[in-house]
Amino acid sequence: MDLRKRRLRQANAWQPDKPFVIAALEGQQHSVVAVNKAAAACGIAPSMAVSRARVIQPDVKVEPARASEDARALDRLAIRALRYSPLVAPCPPDGLWIDATGVTHLFGGESAMVNAITRRLRAVGLTARTAMAGNPAAAWAWSRYGRDNPVLAPEAEGQALETLSLHALRLPQATVQALRHIGLKTVGDLKRIPRATIPMRFGADVLLRLDQAFGRAPETITPILPPAAKRRHMSFVEPIATPEDLNRTIALLTDGLCADLEKSQEGALKLDLVFARVDGQSQAIRIATARPSRDARHLGKLLTEKLPIVDPGFGIEAATLTAWRVGALQPVQMETDGRSAAAERDMGELVDRLVNRLGVRNVFRIKPVASDIPERAAVPANPMQVRQQTEWPRNLTRPMRLLSPPEPVTVIALLPDYPPAKFRWRDETHSVCIADGPERIFGEWWNAPREVGEVRDYFRVENDRGERYWLFRTGSELEARWYMHGVFA
């Protein structure tokens, strides 16, 4: 449905609040394949005859389906989805398969990744249902027929699938009808009848789809390749599987790719290495560099480090190395400032190795920000960005460790505006020997409207053991709230 929106928009015919359907010839009759929200609200549903839809809603707009255009649009969407994983395959007519093996941590977990994908699709105006499961068939079923939680936990997967309707198995309509006739409604019903009787009566496909959904039969998905990028491909006469062979393959592919990049004076920023296994499955490695690079040794090392996540199975018959994002990289020239250029390159290599190991979010520099609020004064920044304009004021004493968020403490003070005499924090009572303060910090109303009039009074206190803490008081004098915000050396 959504993929067709663009076409209508271009034709100036797109009116989201008017009932609208897409129809195709199915057998002898024109039937509805997709409906928009307004049409669905009128009671028009897919697989209904167009004539019937017209009876329900006379001014419904009907557009013919154009399968080839839809397929092209789906391919474009698949290429855009390559940002999530190196292995993405379109699943016509309206689905995408994204192999999330080994990439979920980059998005902060499985459900976070699913949410990120859904949000992104919504932002470009596509309504989408997303699901994550242990194999492509289960994900297909759960995304279309599943309930509530989009991520299927491995231990709950089998049970959840059994409750779904037979449509979830990607069977032809006629087969589903035939199964219904003998009283089978859910996947679980089908699973419980003797297997041997199924192929004779309903065709071999039924068992294959059933096994695929439960991960007992492999699902072959052909990953889409990003266009207009530098690519090197190798096919092997005999399947390879040993680490030595894989290392050698990586070396040959990176050498070739770097030679190509040298010719076009570019450097790779994002690289995908996809191994095609003999059983039709694909395994992939994705790496990224902080600055364009065509150093075969460096790129090869980054790829080799990720080799342990590749499962060669019964053997690998082909490998493709794609640089799907490249940046301009001029040939290195001797400069008067040659040392700093070399230092930047070395730093780039170190950053790449660390990012490869820990993920891009875990390697950063601390960037000073001109803000009085302590937690805003230091933010993580791109590790390759060294030049910094702002500096922290040297005359204000700041702690070595900052608690985030500040932790509430209970405080006894002699008078409301006095520094604390005793405070209780993390189940421990501290009696204060020396206190210094207050240092008054005002809320930044230009950043957050609710900080208008917010004031924090910071105190440096030392307890009887010599431990030094940074406490602050906020709220009115009568209802003061105290927080622990940092620890001094």
Add this chain to the structure above:
Amino acid sequence: MAMEMAHKINAFTALRQRIQRLERLGGAEGRALDRKGVPFLAPVDRLWPEQGLPLGCLHEAGSDGSLAGTAALTAFAAALAGRLGTVLWCSKRTDSHGAGFYGPGLVQVGLKPAQLLAVTAPADTAILGAMEEGLRHPILACVVGEVERLDLTASRRLQLAAEKSGVTALVLRAPLRRKRVETGPIAAASRWRVTVLPAAPHVIAEAGRARWRLELLSSRNGATGEWIVEAPDAQGYLRLSAPVGDGFAKAPAAPGQRLAAG
């Protein structure tokens, strides 16, 4: 005569370097041998022939397991590392209730944000892995890691990586919550303990410079010791805590400088 003298000095230097190589200080390939150590406190600096903490090897520092102790270790490491050059700081990722190092605090002991590259990892093993990776890159001067556990094998790996590249490794046994850190044998060139002490009694009841007990528990050349010091200054130098009399701190008289009368 002068020739003979120069010859003797050369022989002496060669001998010293050989001993250092045997002691596995300053990097096996001698990359850090011509560099001086990190001077940070006069009585401590004298313990090593390079007039300061040797470079290109592993040092370890621990505390009493309190968060204040962790803060003191942070300042100790930042003060040392800040004078060496570019620093890779590896710490544990904390999603909530974290107490990570704080940039504006590090600057106050001499570690500028431009020299600092930070890495966070989910567990001790990943932190040690990141440290080892960092130690292979001579673009760095020092690699600091905050871990709770460090066994003999892991410490040997760090020491070997440090020897090879000449980068100095500094392991802080710094828990983020109050916790005792067990200390087994490790392959470090020196082991330190930093604990916070109450500020020296002072007539003005204000929090002055913090005081620490700095202990050298063991070192490759056998030296140990204990000092009461003041927390690092803006250049990252420690100072022996001044003796106290009549409530006023008396500055130790430097040679050639007289105390004002009265």
